[in-house]
Amino acid sequence: MAAETTVRIGLLGFGTIGSSVYRLIQKEHGQIVEATGVDLQVVRILEKDVNLERPGVPQDLFTDDIRTILEDPSISIVVEVIGGIAAAFSFVEAALMAGKNVVTANKQLLANRGAHLFELAKDMGRQIRFEASVGGAIPIIRVMRESMIAADIHTVFGIVNGTTNYILTAMYRGEGGYAETLKRAQELGYAESDPTDDVNGADAAAKMAVLGSIAYKSRVTMADVDYEGIEKVTAEDVAYARDLGFVIKLIGAARLVDDRVSVRVYPALVPQSHPLAAINGSYNAVFLQGHVIDEIMLSGPGAGGRQTASAVVADIVSIVSTKTAGFLQNCSCYKVLDFMPAEDMCSAFFIRMKVEDRAGVLAQIASAFGEQQVSIQSMIQKGQGDEAELVLITHPTVERGFHAAVEKIAGLSSSKGAPVFMRVL
Amino acid sequence: MAAETTVRIGLLGFGTIGSSVYRLIQKEHGQIVEATGVDLQVVRILEKDVNLERPGVPQDLFTDDIRTILEDPSISIVVEVIGGIAAAFSFVEAALMAGKNVVTANKQLLANRGAHLFELAKDMGRQIRFEASVGGAIPIIRVMRESMIAADIHTVFGIVNGTTNYILTAMYRGEGGYAETLKRAQELGYAESDPTDDVNGADAAAKMAVLGSIAYKSRVTMADVDYEGIEKVTAEDVAYARDLGFVIKLIGAARLVDDRVSVRVYPALVPQSHPLAAINGSYNAVFLQGHVIDEIMLSGPGAGGRQTASAVVADIVSIVSTKTAGFLQNCSCYKVLDFMPAEDMCSAFFIRMKVEDRAGVLAQIASAFGEQQVSIQSMIQKGQGDEAELVLITHPTVERGFHAAVEKIAGLSSSKGAPVFMRVL
Numbered sequence: 001m002a003a004e005t006t007v008r009i010g011l012l013g014f015g016t017i018g019s020s021v022y023r024l025i026q027k028e029h030g031q032i033v034e035a036t037g038v039d040l041q042v043v044r045i046l047e048k049d050v051n052l053e054r055p056g057v058p059q060d061l062f063t064d065d066i067r068t069i070l071e072d073p074s075i076s077i078v079v080e081v082i083g084g085i086a087a088a089f090s091f092v093e094a095a096l097m098a099g100k101n102v103v104t105a106n107k108q109l110l111a112n113r114g115a116h117l118f119e120l121a122k123d124m125g126r127q128i129r130f131e132a133s134v135g136g137a138i139p140i141i142r143v144m145r146e147s148m149i150a151a152d153i154h155t156v157f158g159i160v161n162g163t164t165n166y167i168l169t170a171m172y173r174g175e176g177g178y179a180e181t182l183k184r185a186q187e188l189g190y191a192e193s194d195p196t197d198d199v200n201g202a203d204a205a206a207k208m209a210v211l212g213s214i215a216y217k218s219r220v221t222m223a224d225v226d227y228e229g230i231e232k233v234t235a236e237d238v239a240y241a242r243d244l245g246f247v248i249k250l251i252g253a254a255r256l257v258d259d260r261v262s263v264r265v266y267p268a269l270v271p272q273s274h275p276l277a278a279i280n281g282s283y284n285a286v287f288l289q290g291h292v293i294d295e296i297m298l299s300g301p302g303a304g305g306r307q308t309a310s311a312v313v314a315d316i317v318s319i320v321s322t323k324t325a326g327f328l329q330n331c332s333c334y335k336v337l338d339f340m341p342a343e344d345m346c347s348a349f350f351i352r353m354k355v356e357d358r359a360g361v362l363a364q365i366a367s368a369f370g371e372q373q374v375s376i377q378s379m380i381q382k383g384q385g386d387e388a389e390l391v392l393i394t395h396p397t398v399e400r401g402f403h404a405a406v407e408k409i410a411g412l413s414s415s416k417g418a419p420v421f422m423r424v425l
Numbered sequence: 426m427a428a429e430t431t432v433r434i435g436l437l438g439f440g441t442i443g444s445s446v447y448r449l450i451q452k453e454h455g456q457i458v459e460a461t462g463v464d465l466q467v468v469r470i471l472e473k474d475v476n477l478e479r480p481g482v483p484q485d486l487f488t489d490d491i492r493t494i495l496e497d498p499s500i501s502i503v504v505e506v507i508g509g510i511a512a513a514f515s516f517v518e519a520a521l522m523a524g525k526n527v528v529t530a531n532k533q534l535l536a537n538r539g540a541h542l543f544e545l546a547k548d549m550g551r552q553i554r555f556e557a558s559v560g561g562a563i564p565i566i567r568v569m570r571e572s573m574i575a576a577d578i579h580t581v582f583g584i585v586n587g588t589t590n591y592i593l594t595a596m597y598r599g600e601g602g603y604a605e606t607l608k609r610a611q612e613l614g615y616a617e618s619d620p621t622d623d624v625n626g627a628d629a630a631a632k633m634a635v636l637g638s639i640a641y642k643s644r645v646t647m648a649d650v651d652y653e654g655i656e657k658v659t660a661e662d663v664a665y666a667r668d669l670g671f672v673i674k675l676i677g678a679a680r681l682v683d684d685r686v687s688v689r690v691y692p693a694l695v696p697q698s699h700p701l702a703a704i705n706g707s708y709n710a711v712f713l714q715g716h717v718i719d720e721i722m723l724s725g726p727g728a729g730g731r732q733t734a735s736a737v738v739a740d741i742v743s744i745v746s747t748k749t750a751g752f753l754q755n756c757s758c759y760k761v762l763d764f765m766p767a768e769d770m771c772s773a774f775f776i777r778m779k780v781e782d783r784a785g786v787l788a789q790i791a792s793a794f795g796e797q798q799v800s801i802q803s804m805i806q807k808g809q810g811d812e813a814e815l816v817l818i819t820h821p822t823v824e825r826g827f828h829a830a831v832e833k834i835a836g837l838s839s840s841k842g843a844p845v846f847m848r849v850l
Contacts, residue, residue: 024717028575035574035642131572137718139572146746147556147564149460150453150738217460275724278700292449292735293562293725299700300721310717313575321571322747 004037007320010044010069010100012091013082014054014062017105017132018045020305021079021312022057032313038320040313044069046082046091066091070098077316080104089113096120096128103315105132105308111206111222114213127322129315134160134207135284137307138300139314144214148288155289156215157253157425160207162282162302163198164230164250166190168238168267169280172247177235190282200229201265204252211286212254212263218337220254220263226342227265237420240352240391241269244378247277251425255340262340268423269350269393276425343400348377350393353409353419357388361414365390368408372401387416393424429462432745435494435525437471437516438507439479439487442530442557445730446504446737447482457738463745465738469494471507471516491516495523502741505529506557514538521545521553528740530557530733536631536647539638552747554740559585559632560709562732563725564739569639573713580714581640582678582850585632587707587727588623589655589675591615593663593692594705597672602660615707625654626690629677636711637679637688643762645679645688651767652690662845665777665816666694669803672702676850680765687765693848694775694818701850768825773802775818778834778844782813786839790815793833797826812841818849 009025011018025032025040033039042061046069050062069075078095080102082088088109092102096117104110110117110133121128131141144153159165163185170181182199185191197203205227212220230250241248246269254263270276275297279285284302289295301307355361362381369376380391394402402421410418434450436443450457450465458464467486471494475487494500503520505527507513513534520527521542529535535542535558546553556566569578584590588610595606607624610616622628630652637645655675666673671694679688695701700722704710709727714720726732780786787806794801805816819827827846835843 024575028577028717031577032575137572137576138721139568142572143564143568146743147562147567147736147739149742150449150457151562151735152453152456273703275700275703278698278703292453292731294729294732296563296723296725298721298723301719304719306717307719310576311572314572317574318571 005320006039006041007077007316008041008043008075009316010046010072010075010078011042012046012066012069012078012080014045014047015081015083016305017081017308017312019054020309021081024306024309024313028313032317036317036321038317040316043075044072066094070094070100075100077101077103077319079312079316080106080109081312082106083108085109085112092117092128093120096124096126099124099126101126101319102128103132103312103319104128104130105312106130107133107203107206107210108222111209114210115219115221127319129319130210131315132308132311134210135286135298136301136303137310138284138286138298138302139311140211140286140298141214142314142318143298144211144288148290148293151288151290151293153215153288153290154256155253156211156286157251158286158297159249159276159279159284160252160286160302161198161204161250162284163191163195164204165279165284165302166282167199168230168233168248168250171233171235171238172242178231178233199231201227201250204250204265208252208254208263208265211252212261215254216256216261216335216337218261218335220261224339225263225265228267230267232420233267237352237422240380241350243380244269244350244391244393245272246270246350246424247272248422249276249279257340257345260338260340262342262345264342266423268425270425274425343398343403345399346396347399347402348394348396348424349402349421350391350424351406351419351421352389352391354387354389354416356414356416357383357386358414361388362390364412364414365409368405368412369394372405373397374402374405430745431464431466432502432741433466433468433500434741435469435471435497435500435503436467437491437494437503437505439470439472440506440508441730442506442733442737443470444479445734446506449731449734449738453738457742461742461746463742465741468500469497491519495519495525500525502526502528502744504737504741505531505534506737507531508533510534510537517542517553518545521549521551524549524551526551526744527553528737528744529553529555530737531555532558532628532631532635533647536634539635540644540646552744554744555635556740557733557736559635560711560723561726561728562735563709563711563723563727564736565636565711565723566639567739567743568723569636569713573715573718576713576715576718578640578713578715579681580678581636581711582676583711584674584701584704584709585677585711585727586623586629586675587709588616588620589629590704590709590727591707592624593655593658593673593675596658596660596663597667603656603658624656626652626675629675629690633677633679633688633690636677637686640679641681641686641760641762643686643760645686649764650688650690653692655692657845658692662777662847665805666775668805669694669775669816669818670697671695671775671849672697673847674701674704682765682770685763685765687767687770689767691848693850695850699850768823768828770824771821772824772827773819773821773849774827774846775816775849776831776844776846777814777816779812779814779841781839781841782808782811783839786813787815789837789839790834793830793837794819797830798822799827799830
C-alpha cells in the first residue's frame with residue numbers, strides 16, 4: 001500500500017530513547033505505512049556532537065543548531081527526548097511557536113512547566129502529546145484522555161517507578177537490604193548510576209503530577225505533590241509486612257476528594273492478594289477507578305528504550321490522524337482545583353516501635369491512639385530482652401490524628417527510638 | 426465552556442446497554458462538553474414498542490421506523506446496541522450507506538460480518554468503532570489500533586468472558602460444582618437465563634475473532650476460531666489443578682506464528698503466580714505481547730451496562746475528534762493470512778486418567794507418550810481400590826503428537842474410561 005501522508009520529523013536528542021525512536025521508525029517503517037498510511041521520516045536530529053559516527057544513521061541528519069529544525073517548514077513534528085528541564089523547555093516552546101506539533105517523553109518538563117506548554121499549544125492550534133512520559137509502552141495517557149471521557153475517574157493509583165519496584169521486589173524475595181539490592185539494580189542496569197530521583201520518589205511524583213493533571217483536568221505541578229521515597233525502608237519492615245500478609249510497594253496516588261485533589265507518592269503495604277502485589281521487578285501498573293467503570297488496570301514494563309520508543313511512535317501517528325488542536329488534545333477546560341491537605345486524608349497505617357517491656361506500656365500506647373480515634377486492626381508483639389517490639393496495623397484514620405498519636409507515643413518515657421510507620425493500601 | 430460541535434445521534438435499541446448509553450450521555454453531558462467541546466444529543470431511538478412509557482425519556486424520541494433515522498441528515502452517528510446478527514447487520518449497512526458513522530457493541534455482528542462492514546465503511550469514507558464489543562470499559566480495541574502501531578504484536582491472550590470466569594472462580598473457591606455455581610451465577614445476574622453462548626465458548630470466540638482481526642490486520646471470522654467451553658470442567662479437575670499449583674481459566678488466544686494466525690478458546694490451567702490467576706469473578710483481562718513492548722496487560726470488569734456505555738460514549742467522541750475514514754479507523758490494508766492448524770500448535774497439557782493399578786501399566790503409558798516425543802513434567806498417582814488415578818502435566822509439545830498418544834492410551838486394555846485433558850498456559 002502506498003503512503004497517503006508523509007510526515008517529516010525533527011528529533012531532539014539521540015541518547016537511549018532518541019536512538020530507539022530512530023531505529024524503531026526505520027525498522028517498522030513498512031508496517032507503519034501499511035497500518036496507518038503514514039510515511040514517517042526523521043529528517044533532522046539535534047545533537048551536540050554532530051561529527052560522532054553512528055553506524056546506520058546518515059551523518060548529514062545531525063545538526064547542532066535548533067534553528068535548522070525550527071525554520072524547516074517541511075518538518076511538522078518535533079520529538080523532544082533530550083530530558084532535563086531548561087533546554088527542553090526552550091526547545092519545545094520554540095517548536096510550538098514555530099507551528100510544529102510536539103511529542104515529548106519528558107515527565108519533569110511536564111510536571112514543572114506543563115501548564116504553560118499546554119496553553120501555548122492550544123493558542124497555536126497545535127498538539128503536544130506525551131504518552132512516553134509515564135509508564136513506557138503502557139498507554140495510560142491515551143486511555144485517560146480518550147477512553148475515560150465519561151468515566152468519572154476519582155482515583156488513579158499504582159506503581160509508576162520501575163527502579164524502586166525492582167529494589168522492593170528483590171528485598172521482598174529476601175535478596176538483601178536496601179543498599180545491597182540498589183547496588184545490584186545498578187549493576188544490572190535497572191537503576192541509574194545516580195539513582196537519587198528514583199529512590200527518593202521524585203520521578204514517581206513527576207509522573208503522578210502528569211496523571212493527576214489529566215485525570216482531573218487540573219494543573220498539578222511537582223510542587224503540589226507530597227512525596228517520599230524508599231530510602232528508609234528496611235529489610236525488617238519488609239519481613240514484618242510479609243508476616244502480616246503484605247508486600248511493600250512505592251505507590252503513587254492521585255485522588256479527587258470533595259472536588260479537591262490530592263497527589264502523593266509513598267511506600268505502602270499492599271495486601272499480597274491485591275493485583276499490585278503481583279507487579280514485580282521493573283514493571284509498572286496503574287489503576288483507574290471511577291463510578292462508571294468501577295476500575296481498570298493497565299500494566300507492563302515501565303520503561304526501556306524500545307517500549308518508550310513505541311509510545312513515541314504511537315503519539316506521532318496520533319497527531320497525524322486526529323484533528324489539530326481543540327478537544328482531547330489540548331483541552332481548554334482546565335479547572336483550578338484546590339488541593340486536599342495531606343493531614344486531612346484518611347489512611348490505614350503500619351507502625352513498628354520499640355518500647356520497654358513492662359506492665360502498663362501497652363495501655364499508654366493504646367490510650368494515645370484512642371485519644372485520636374485511631375483504632376487498631378492487628379498487632380504483633382515480640383520480646384527482645386527488656387525491650388519489646390510492637391507492630392500494629394490501624395484501621396483507616398484521619399492522618400492528622402495518627403500523626404498526633406505517634407508524636408505522643410514517641411515522647412513516652414517507655415519509648416525506645418522513633419516509631420517507623422508506613423501507609424497501608 | 427460552550428460546546429464547539431453538536432453531534433446528533435440515532436440510537437438503535439433501548440435494552441440494558443441502550444438505556445445505559447442514553448442515561449450516561451444525559452448524566453455526563455456537562456462533563457463531556459467540558460472535556461471535549463462536544464455536545465452529544467440522542468435525537469432518535471429505534472424500538473419496537475414506541476408507546477411504552479420510559480421514565481425520564483421523552484416519548485417522541487422513539488420510532489419504530491429505521492428510515493426516520495437513516496433519512497435524517499442531521500444525524501451523523503448511529504449507535505447499534507440491538508444485538509443479534511440479521512437486523513443489526515441490515516441496519517448498520519444501511520447507516521453506513523446513508524453516510525453515517527457507526528458505533529456498535531455487537532461482537533457477533535463483527536465476528537460474522539465484520540469484513541463486509543469494514544470494507545463498506547472505508548468505501549463510504551465513514552468510521553465504524555466497536556470498543557464496547559470486547560471487554561466492557563477496558564479500552565483494548567483502541568489500545569491495539571492506536572497505541573500498538575509499531576509494537577509488532579504476536580500474541581493476544583486472556584480472559585474475555587465474565588460469566589465463565591465467575592463460575593470458574595466460584596469452583597476454585599470450593600463453592601460447588603459446575604451446574605451448581607452456574608445456577609448461582611444466574612440467580613445473581615452474572616449469567617443469563619440462557620447461558621449457552623457464554624459457557625460453550627462462543628461469546629469468547631467472537632471476541633477473539635475481533636481481537637485477532639485487529640492484532641494481525643487480517644480477517645478472522647467466527648468460523649476461523651477453534652473454541653470449546655467450560656461445560657466439562659469438573660470440581661475434581663479444579664481440585665487437582667489447585668493441588669498442582671494452577672487455577673483453571675477459560676483462555677482466548679490469538680497468535681501469529683510464522684505469518685499464520687491461530688485463534689482459539691479453551692479452558693486452561695494457569696499457574697497461581699500468573700497475573701491472570703488473580704483475575705477473578707466476572708473480571709476480564711487481556712495480555713498483548715510483542716517484540717517491541719514485551720507485554721502489557723489491561724484488566725477490568727468485562728461487561729455491565731455502565732461500563733459498556735462508557736466505551737460507547739468514548740467511541741462517539743473519538744469519531745468526532747479524528748479525521749474521517751482513512752488510516753487507523755478503516756485500514757485499507759487487510760492481509761489475507763493463512764490459519765495455523767490447531768494440531769500444529771505447541772502446548773503443554775494436563776491429563777487425568779483412570780487405569781488398572783498393576784505393574785507395567787505406567788510403562789505402557791510412558792511409552793505411548795515417548796513414541797510421540799511428549800515428555801512429562803510432573804505426575805501424581807492415587808490408588809483407588811484396584812484402580813489408580815494418574816494426573817500428569819507435560820512439557821510443551823506439538824498437539825498432534827499429544828492427541829495421538831492420548832488416543833493410544835485410551836485404547837489400552839488397562840485404561841478405564843476416556844482420559845480428561847486440558848492445556849496449560
